[in-house]
Amino acid sequence: MKVLVTGANGQLGWDVIRELEARGIECKGVDREDFDLLDAPAVKEAVIAYRPDAVVHCAAYTAVDRAESEPELCAGINGDGTLNVVRAALSVDAKLVYISTDYVFSGEGAEPWTEDSPYGPKNVYGLSKAQGEIAVRSLMEHYFILRTSWVFGVHGNNFVRTMMRLGRERTEVRVVDDQIGSPTSTEDLARVICDMLPTEKYGIYHVCNKGYISWAQFADMIMKHAGLRCRVTPIPTSEYPTPAHRPKNSRMDTGKLESQFGPMPEVEDALERCMRAMMLDEMHA
Numbered sequence: 001m002k003v004l005v006t007g008a009n010g011q012l013g014w015d016v017i018r019e020l021e022a023r024g025i026e027c028k029g030v031d032r033e034d035f036d037l038l039d040a041p042a043v044k045e046a047v048i049a050y051r052p053d054a055v056v057h058c059a060a061y062t063a064v065d066r067a068e069s070e071p072e073l074c075a076g077i078n079g080d081g082t083l084n085v086v087r088a089a090l091s092v093d094a095k096l097v098y099i100s101t102d103y104v105f106s107g108e109g110a111e112p113w114t115e116d117s118p119y120g121p122k123n124v125y126g127l128s129k130a131q132g133e134i135a136v137r138s139l140m141e142h143y144f145i146l147r148t149s150w151v152f153g154v155h156g157n158n159f160v161r162t163m164m165r166l167g168r169e170r171t172e173v174r175v176v177d178d179q180i181g182s183p184t185s186t187e188d189l190a191r192v193i194c195d196m197l198p199t200e201k202y203g204i205y206h207v208c209n210k211g212y213i214s215w216a217q218f219a220d221m222i223m224k225h226a227g228l229r230c231r232v233t234p235i236p237t238s239e240y241p242t243p244a245h246r247p248k249n250s251r252m253d254t255g256k257l258e259s260q261f262g263p264m265p266e267v268e269d270a271l272e273r274c275m276r277a278m279m280l281d282e283m284h285a
């Protein structure tokens, strides 16, 4: 099997390449320097040149707050850009993995979202990711749409890195306590992607680490594992206004994934592994 990975320099793409290589699967990572997702002929040319059996589409416009002031660019990259990847994959008969988000839902209520829950995005980014999903679902048969949430990994900037930095600089951080979801490690997500790729168990899956927690609880966990004594003060979302609306209910039901591919590790276990790797990196830097 030959796999092409977009967004290979991003936090997830980087781990997907690492996992494919560890499994001895032939792969190629591409990023912005290879082609811009908005350039349909360039996307097609690159895919035809490599002739992959599968495309893992990790590249995306991911700046959730900036998207509110750049809605056209965000929709272009995540909607039309994904359509370009879909058409290119179809032209070589490759299957596709599209990474999506819980932000395609409204974030209302307290019940976990299932794969069949209706769309209801409340911010520009969520809408653009739903547009990407629709491009995949309406044109392809051989696809996996993986909706994930609160992603963290060794390669890239994320909440874990931010909390580790703030925890060293300050004695207190104020973190929202009324948005509930499941932080997800790129290492574990990459494993699931590689487990799915050789199968024909196509469709939509919710893929997150196990456990529903708030950002404040996650921050607490990070401070504990970093051995930092910074106090985490829980605050409501109303005290931390951001340009993009953030859903309060990011709980996702992962039952379908578990029945087909087994359970994901607990959040704390994933965090511990990631922080150990981050600290090793810092020691060698």
Ligand SMILES: NC(=O)c1ccc[n+]([C@@H]2O[C@H](COP(=O)([O-])OP(=O)(O)OC[C@H]3O[C@@H](n4cnc5c(N)ncnc54)[C@H](OP(=O)(O)O)[C@@H]3O)[C@@H](O)[C@H]2O)c1
Pocket: 006, 007, 008, 009, 010, 011, 012, 013, 031, 032, 035, 036, 037, 038, 057, 058, 059, 060, 061, 062, 077, 081, 099, 100, 101, 102, 129, 148, 149, 150, 151, 152, 156
């Ligand atoms: N991060 C999260 O919390 C989260 C949560 C749920 C779902 N997701 C989804 O998971 C996937 C991976 O996210 P991530 O955190 O790994 O993202 P990331 O670290 O921001 O990486 C995205 C990659 O896409 C590339 N890219 C952006 N625009 C491009 C364009 N027009 N043409 C070509 N490449 C382009 C970026 O290149 P540049 O650096 O040059 O822009 C970057 O390498 C995305 O689909 C995202 O929507 C993420």
